[in-house]
Amino acid sequence: MTRTIISFIILLASAALYGQNYSAQIVTIPAPSLEGNILGDTSAQCIEVYLPKSYTENERTYPVIYFLNGYGSEVGGGWFTSSLDQYFNENPAHEVIFIVAHGRNKLGGSFYVNSPVTGNWEDYIVTDLVEFVDSNYRTIAHAASRSITGHSMGGFGCLYIATRHPDVFNSVYSHSPGLFDRAGLEESQMFDSKEIVESHFQFFSSLEKTAPDKAHEKMLEKARTNDDWVLTFTMAYGVAFCPTRNKNAPYMNYPKNSDFVTDTIAWKQWHDGFGFIANHIKKYKENLNSLSFIGIDCGYHDNFPWIYKGTKYLSEVFNEHQINHSLILHQGDHGNMLLRQIEESMFPLITKKLVY
Template sequence: MKHIYISLLLFLAFLFSSCAPATPAIQPTQANPPTLVNTLTGPAPTQVFNSMNMLEIPAPSLSNNLIGEPTERTIYIYLPPSYNTSDKYYPVVYYLPGYTDSTMIGVRLPGDLDSLIESEKVKEMIIVVAGGNNRLGGGFYVNSPVTGNWEDFIVKDVVEYIDSHFRTLPQAESRGISGHSMGGFGSLNIAMRHPDVFGAVYSLSPGLFDENGLEESLFAREVTIKSFIGYENNLAALPLEEAAGRMLSSPDRFGLAYGYAFAPNPDRHPPYFDYPYSEVDGQLVRDEVVWKKWESGFGGIADEAVQYKDNLLKLKGIVVDYGTADENRWIPKGCVYYGEQLSAAGIPVKLESYNGNHGGQIGTRIRDYMLPFFSTLLTFE
């Protein structure tokens, strides 16, 4: 495992390097840069750290992926002001960035957190930013035989590394998980499946479908479908190795990433996932079984509320925060539907809506709502 030194200038450049996806499905908002960066030279608990640290950690959960994803990942960790001058142990909030993003957007680290703590708006806590950005822009924080086990990367690789290298309170009651957009979906999904690891979740503008969400998304547009069928046919005409080498070249990178996450099929000819449409005699034909796989990615909420009810009831808090003017019109509908389905199943959930778009106010939502939520709810001893 290697630790690397990266200058402040390089780190600032990195933070501003996020690019928008080829399709306007879920776009990140740029972050404000941190003012101080440190890299780790060892795990000793007495080591003196900077407030903001950049780490390269092992990611064994991503081994054996089929797209050449590295098994070392960069994460960021914020340490509260008293970390170097006390022997305290701290709760941890894990933040999952959105598609193509690697930052806590709209938040200046460490300055904003230091100010919130100094003004006693939030208690001292550790913040970990662990991105799911891969060669296609995102792994959606789910396990896939094609792109790697991104859920396990967060739940196992990242959490275990942080607990073994820093003074954390290693219990679910002292861990929160949050995220924006793709990361908002990931935070809800991971909290639902792992209440033994995370005790509360605050999701920001998450990718969620209601019962008609997939139909209303870009995935169901004829121009998108025909473009992908053409791409798939081109790969089918190539030998296996050549097709595998070109399979990441789709103009619809978001759709490609989504398919790898939710309908992977490593046993078929590249692109290694099942697509719900084909063209027969000039007509589009939909495979309903495969369509269900795609629908269950950001959707399937009603079934999950029943299947994971006991897990969801173990969480100390579930909040879904979204802008009513989100450019992705299916997201507000999906958030409302999520709240309705959990409430109908007897699972406490809170919806926080505001007049805003997909990413423009996320920094404010994090500072004024998400961080105080965890400060109130997590166990600090």
């Protein structure tokens, strides 16, 4: 009964939006996978839903493309709707439902992985989100009719999730993904200078010496003010990929000390974040080869040079292991050609692989 009511409300809202020539809506969905996270983020999450023009005109079912937003981004604004409208007006046989999700938390981003600190964001996407969409919209509810895509942090997230869950998503397209080559972690903004490491180490040490409640609030306040973006990003990355179950902030193992000495075990965990797919290629080769399509694009002038290097490196690893994929390098930076790449590359390539 509840699902029927939700579906009816969604259908009414969609009809109203189409009457306004605006074909996307914000929907709040339950995310039980995020319950009890240490950061205190809500287990009710917003998604943005695009329904094709024909959705209210017939009873057919549709494939679904999921898009994961980047670090710091939330859903809203319908930035993609005009592009979708134009593409599907020209290619009506390739209409899909388009879902935008974000991985934003109180530290700016979850990286779409499971963590005892941030909650199980991988499970949220793979289980909570997909089940909600399949239960409340007319979808073709099998992997061959689902694709997962994303940008930046979401570009990493879609590759990570598709690699681990080809039974849920059978194709993937990643824009400017967070990826490391062998030297990527050291060259990233988190560790590319001794001054940054010293500053971060001092802040994390101060948290460890502070009472738990006050340390927790101090950490979140630093993220709220966002006066040090690199520190906030580092905190988010650390609790995602190298968390501890210590009940005191910063809730992670930082891999350097004030003398720049490396904790090799922690360093490997940090590198295994954005380096995960390349580092574990043998384990997931069968999964990757089972995907109907793998697409990656990146700009030559990405604002984060390690992303360009990491993208090329993953392609080289794929080639070495004979994993079919498409690598598209363009003249843009980290995001100034995103919409163009979605229109000219992602839509045409992915919709041809989906089962209708």
